[in-house]
Amino acid sequence: MIRAENIAKSFGDQHILEDINLTFEAGKTNLIIGRSGAGKTVLLKILVGLYPPTSGIVWYDNVNFTALAKKKVRDIRMQVGMLFQGTALFDSMTIEENVRFPMDMFTNKTAKEKLDRVNYCLERVSLKDVLKKYPSQLSGGMQKRVGIARAIVLQPKYLFCDEPNSGLDPKTSLVIDELIHDITIENNITTIINTHDMNSVMEIGDNIALLHNGHLAWEGSNDEVLTSKNEVLQDFVFASPFLQKVRNLHT
Amino acid sequence: MRLVFSRPEKMSMYWRETMRQMNDIGIGSLIIVILISTFMGAVMAVQISYQLGGQLIPRYYVGYLVRDITIIELAPTITCLVLAGKVGSNMAAEIGGMRQKEHIDAMEIMGVNTSAFLVMPKIIAAICVVPLLVSVAAIVSILGAYIAAVPTGLFSGAEYIQGIRSYLETWNIFIMYVKAVVFGLILASISCYQGYFVKGGSIELGKASTAAVVMSNIAILIADYLIAVLLTS
Ligand SMILES: Nc1ncnc2c1ncn2[C@@H]1O[C@H](COP(=O)(O)OP(=O)(O)O)[C@@H](O)[C@H]1O
Ligand SMILES: [Mg+2]
Numbered sequence: 001m002i003r004a005e006n007i008a009k010s011f012g013d014q015h016i017l018e019d020i021n022l023t024f025e026a027g028k029t030n031l032i033i034g035r036s037g038a039g040k041t042v043l044l045k046i047l048v049g050l051y052p053p054t055s056g057i058v059w060y061d062n063v064n065f066t067a068l069a070k071k072k073v074r075d076i077r078m079q080v081g082m083l084f085q086g087t088a089l090f091d092s093m094t095i096e097e098n099v100r101f102p103m104d105m106f107t108n109k110t111a112k113e114k115l116d117r118v119n120y121c122l123e124r125v126s127l128k129d130v131l132k133k134y135p136s137q138l139s140g141g142m143q144k145r146v147g148i149a150r151a152i153v154l155q156p157k158y159l160f161c162d163e164p165n166s167g168l169d170p171k172t173s174l175v176i177d178e179l180i181h182d183i184t185i186e187n188n189i190t191t192i193i194n195t196h197d198m199n200s201v202m203e204i205g206d207n208i209a210l211l212h213n214g215h216l217a218w219e220g221s222n223d224e225v226l227t228s229k230n231e232v233l234q235d236f237v238f239a240s241p242f243l244q245k246v247r248n249l250h251t
Numbered sequence: 252m253r254l255v256f257s258r259p260e261k262m263s264m265y266w267r268e269t270m271r272q273m274n275d276i277g278i279g280s281l282i283i284v285i286l287i288s289t290f291m292g293a294v295m296a297v298q299i300s301y302q303l304g305g306q307l308i309p310r311y312y313v314g315y316l317v318r319d320i321t322i323i324e325l326a327p328t329i330t331c332l333v334l335a336g337k338v339g340s341n342m343a344a345e346i347g348g349m350r351q352k353e354h355i356d357a358m359e360i361m362g363v364n365t366s367a368f369l370v371m372p373k374i375i376a377a378i379c380v381v382p383l384l385v386s387v388a389a390i391v392s393i394l395g396a397y398i399a400a401v402p403t404g405l406f407s408g409a410e411y412i413q414g415i416r417s418y419l420e421t422w423n424i425f426i427m428y429v430k431a432v433v434f435g436l437i438l439a440s441i442s443c444y445q446g447y448f449v450k451g452g453s454i455e456l457g458k459a460s461t462a463a464v465v466m467s468n469i470a471i472l473i474a475d476y477l478i479a480v481l482l483t484s
Contacts, residue, residue: 048360
């Protein structure tokens with residue numbers, strides 16, 4: 001479980017986030033949704049500690065993550081996996097080396113054990129015959145999957161995904177969403193996903209938090225999204241002219 | 252199932268990275284160092300002969316002067332100024348690129364101590380390899396002087412070798428290695444710093460790379476002066 005307590009963030013005199021109180025549960029896919037520029041990435045980076053919050057506390061289970069010394073932060077980080085918006089795969093390393101890197105860095109496994117684990121993780125994300133390829137030789141969707149494989153290679157307790165399906169076609173997006181959802185349940189991971197994709201929201205939104213202008217505008221589950229009367233949420237959900245027409249036909 | 256972690260980070264990864272850096276710096280710079288020091292020695296032989304010409308100073312003095320100027324000043328300083336341009340800009344661009352492409356953030360989130368993992372191997376490699384390159388530069392420079400001057404008749408081989416073997420002070424060789432180590436440390440740490448804290452995009456990366464070279468050069472020259480004052484007084 002991860003908890004954000006009264007998180008606020010400003011860059012200079014620009015207030016990006018205010019009064020964010022959220023609980024992200026284990027074994028569930030927790031979604032942070034909102035328009036582009038709403039502050040999703042900033043919030044995620046505060047949760048993983050890449051940005052310090054201007055005020056407030058981030059709790060990892062019962063540990064005050066914000067107040068931890070650098071060395072202790074690293075101990076927790078060994079249990080964290082993250083899929084970056086731009087994947088952040090190491091472009092001078094092969095896919096095998098990318099996925100193996102956390103194991104090389106932190107474990108005493110033999111080469112054979114590492115290779116087995118790499119193969120298992122790549123299989124888990126449905127990738128074949130990519131071991132010796134470089135990230136630039138893969139499509140966007142495949143790169144995201146490698147990113148997921150690398151994020152789960154050390155069996156994390158916490159998984160962060162920043163826009164896992166931005167730039168992907170709807171079908172591939174769905175595959176990636178389901179993959180993250182399954183992995184989360186299988187391993188009881190606390191998963192936090194940033195997205196503005198309504199399909200993800202409806203498919204895998206166990207817990208959803210809507211950010212709007214740096215504030216928490218709505219919280220709930222995917223079952224409640226369509227029935228909620230919250231205006232900001234309605235605005236976000238029915239943003240496209242197509243969906244507005246569908247809604248008007250219904251009412 | 253939790254994984255069994257050994258000590259936080261594997262020394263083998265640091266070792267492998269240090270080896271890669273040594274190879275990059277050493278093998279990668281060998282040709283340019285040889286090229287530059289050959290000409291350095293050649294020019295010195297010609298110009299020192301010209302300056303001493305017609306005076307009452309014996310000609311073997313040219314060898315003696317070439318050797319000491321090379322060892323005390325030119326081999327460490329010129330080599331490191333060149334290496335700052337070649338190796339320093341490369342280090343800054345490599346680390347800066349990793350910063351901009353979020354590779355450093357990705358490593359941080361895995362729990363890697365990135366400032367140590369990315370910087371330390373480079374500094375250690377520089378401290379080990381730069382003195383070797385400076386030794387090569389010194390030897391090649393002295394040979395360069397021979398090649399330039401003996402066939403053209405500026406002085407005879409015997410005179411030059413007599414000069415090379417006169418008044419050798421091991422203290423001067425010590426000064427050369429002190430300079431090499433200090434300059435290596437300076438160029439690696441300034442360049443890594445410039446790369447590690449880069450912001451923005453490709454223009455800023457270019458600027459960081461340039462700043463790495465310029466600031467390393469200035470720092471090397473200042474250190475050169477300070478070492479000269481400290482070790483020769
Ligand atoms: N490092 C930064 N410095 C200053 N402003 C930033 C920084 N990162 C993000 N911002 C600002 O914070 C706001 C939210 O950005 P972001 O969290 O990336 O939005 P999104 O919800 O699309 O992920 C934007 O207005 C952006 O300009
Ligand atoms: Mg974003």
